[in-house]
Amino acid sequence: MKIPTLQFLGAKDRRVPYRQGLFFDAITKEVGTPITTYVYENSAHGLADSVETSMDIIIKSVLFL
Numbered sequence: 001m002k003i004p005t006l007q008f009l010g011a012k013d014r015r016v017p018y019r020q021g022l023f024f025d026a027i028t029k030e031v032g033t034p035i036t037t038y039v040y041e042n043s044a045h046g047l048a049d050s051v052e053t054s055m056d057i058i059i060k061s062v063l064f065l
Contacts, residue, residue: 001028005035006064008057010043036064 005028009018018039025037038060043049047057 013045
């Protein structure tokens with residue numbers, strides 16, 4: 001990967017453990033690709049558990065682009 005990456009993870013995700021995302025973050029940084037990762041402690045896979053989380057993701061996505 002060579003393009004900047006934005007990643008959102010839910011700490012309560014039961015489909016894909018968020019630690020896999022943290023591992024992806026680490027190896028992506030290791031090869032020099034810029035990556036930003038956010039972990040939402042009270043969110044599951046869909047990250048739609050609250051209005052606050054949803055709005056935070058929208059704002060961070062827009063700022064990233």
